[in-house]
């Protein structure tokens with residue numbers, strides 16, 4: 536069975552969806568602002584004769600019609616990171632501030648971790664965790680090339696992750712914050728969970744041949760556990776971004792629906808910078824919370840990208856104080 540058949544009733548244009556899924560994926564790079572600016576990269580491309588196209592929804596992303604620049608000097612020197620367009624969405628959705636404490640639960644090989652560090656301006660503390668030691672060496676290599684210096688790498692099952700294993704009393708000390716606000720909680724987290732990867736079919740057509748509902752069901756328990764842990768470790772008012780590169784509602788809306796029914800986290804609006812479809816509220820015999828419409832589905836034909844799903848949740852409820860200031864005041868008074 537081709538799993539894409541399942542989604543024909545969800546998309547606005549079935550033919551365009553199927554055509555896009557059959558086309559190869561454009562090669563894209565993100566400008567790493569820890570080392571360069573879009574202007575400097577444009578100048579380097581002109582000097583090196585690299586043909587590029589600015590991605591219309593983000594001036595830090597360039598399409599390279601002639602393929603990856605893996606050996607070019609701007610790449611080797613960490614000005615660029617080869618990263619699918621939609622892979623930029625989780626860090627943009629979390630939108631961390633410099634100085635924040637951020638957990639990337641499933642981080643390897645590090646595209647989103649390094650993007651988070653870039654948005655945090657290499658300040659605060661960023662914990663990049665993955666349970667696969669082999670993949671963590673790719674994360675370390677990427678972080679070094681891109682000049683990331685606020686990263687602590689951990690190798691744990693995200694479902695049981697605890698900051699106790701870091702050997703620090705408080706993340707605040709590591710993040711250079713006042714000890715008055717000390718607590719081992721994160722300001723934000725990204726749960727970019729392992730998934731059935733249907734949305735990567737443009738670069739790995741094998742994923743569709745190997746697809747099985749048994750595999751999807753096996754992943755759901757891990758996905759729920761990782762998202763739950765990210766919510767538990769994030770302070771009230773902090774945000775958690777859940778993402779996958781698959782279309783399967785069992786791994787997307789159903790997982791987020793379970794989280795909002797079993798915790799105090801709620802879906803929040805996030806204006807995605809590219810064309811998306813809203814999350815769905817019904818699938819086969821399941822009904823999901825109406826707020827799941829605030830999630831974003833990205834189908835390949837909409838922006839000529841891979842497929843993706845992203846949902847943004849706020850711990851303590853959608854109306855809770857996103858700055859965390861109220862929380863800190865309470866702790867100081869206590």
Ligand SMILES: C[S@@+](CC[C@H](N)C(=O)[O-])C[C@H]1O[C@@H](n2cnc3c(N)ncnc32)[C@H](O)[C@@H]1O
Pocket residue numbers: 622640641642643644645646647648664665666667670691692693694727728729730757
């Ligand atoms: C979609 S990939 C992450 C990609 C990464 N965020 C990036 O942008 O480069 C999912 C990752 O989850 C990791 N993983 C799978 N199960 C895990 C678990 N229980 N705890 C932590 N990481 C896990 C896999 O090793 C894999 O690296």
